Amino acid sequence: MEHLIRSWDGEYVVVRYDREAEAWMFIAIHSTVLGNASGGSRMQVYDSPTDGLRDAQRLAAGMTYKWAGVDFPQGGGKGVIALSRAIDEKERDRLLERYGQLVESLRGSFSTGADLGVGPELVKVIGRETTHVFGLRGAGDPGPYTALGVFTGMEAVAAELFGTSDLGDRTVLVQGIGNVGVPLCKKLAEAGVRLKIADIDADRAKGVAAELGAEAVEAEAVYAEPCDIFAPCAVGGILNAYTIPQLRCRAIVGSANNQLGEPEDAARLHQRGILYTPDFIINSGGAIALCGMEALGMSDDYVVRKILSIRDTLNSIFEEAKQNGESPLAAAERRARRVLERGPA
Ligand code: PHE
Secondary structure, three states, rough: OOHHHHOOOEEEEEEEOOOOOOOOEEEEEEEEOOOOOEEEEEEOOOHHHHHHHHHHHHHHHHHHHHHHHHOOOOOOOOOOEEEOOOOOHHHHHHHHHHHHHHHHHHOEEEEOOOOOOOOOHHHHHOOOOOOHHHHHHOOOHHHHHHHHHHHHHHHHHHHHHHOOOOOOEEEEEOOOOOOHHHHHHHHHHHHHOOEEEEEOOOOHHHHHHHOOEEEOOHHOOOOOOOOOOEEEOOOOOOOOOOHHHHHHEEEOOOOOOOOOOOOOOHHHHHHHOOOEHHHHHHHHHHHHHHHHHHHOOOOOOHHHHHHHHHHHHHHHHHHHHHHHHOOHHHHHHHHHHHHHOOOOO
């Protein structure tokens, strides 16, 4: 842990060991160049607390890029509650309250909200102890907003690759049927997409598939499953040296944060001719809605228009990447760095 914290390119990490639940809390503040840090809080079992810390640091950096990508006056941060074992609901709620107290103690240097393992209902539990939470006033559940951004991004990708933004003739494979996966699958089903879905909870995948007329795919078989667009909407790190050679899709368009195992994976996808939409751009819909409506006073209509403009952002990223013969990730990061170098608008 000492090594991870010392060698990090971010600002600081707040660490608390929760004796009662035998869990670690990490709040990683990556950059406050554009404003006070904010980002979701994630809770899951990790093999070791170090893995949780590493996740917090990487996800916080992702938030810095996400805020810069939409040019909102927010810095990048992320909370991780690293569980060492499964806990029951009562213990979980108490842990989240103590986590809320930790967030409150930072007096607004960090604001948080939903992420993997911390759905909108659990954000309410954190919110019992702190006012520095997004999702309780106005925007509510960010999942459908994130899904809207991913959907519009898929249309942009379809136009780029297949010459029409109509997704009706396409096969889309969604990995992870959670707070974003479900609303995304519903939109895709409405658009007449041939839908394939996978989840680590196989029964859940089968249930949602039956409801939406989709095909359930086994979680382990997901990478080699043929499709036009693969949508990772669960954990990060799933695009790596091991999975990329297996892929049988034309594009990756999903909501998961930190989809690449390592930076080189963007080049690996590029070499395979698979179009990768940078995660911090494509999944920014929830962040836009939460911060836009609850901190910046934007209306729901305005926020929706802003989310739909992800499509134009992606088009200019694809354009810049083509001109420079580089991956879309390289172009997207350069865009975000320009905003960070300029500083708050
Ligand atoms: N965790 C989500 C994301 O990564 C939503 C969120 C954004 C939560 C910003 C809090 C703050 O975009």
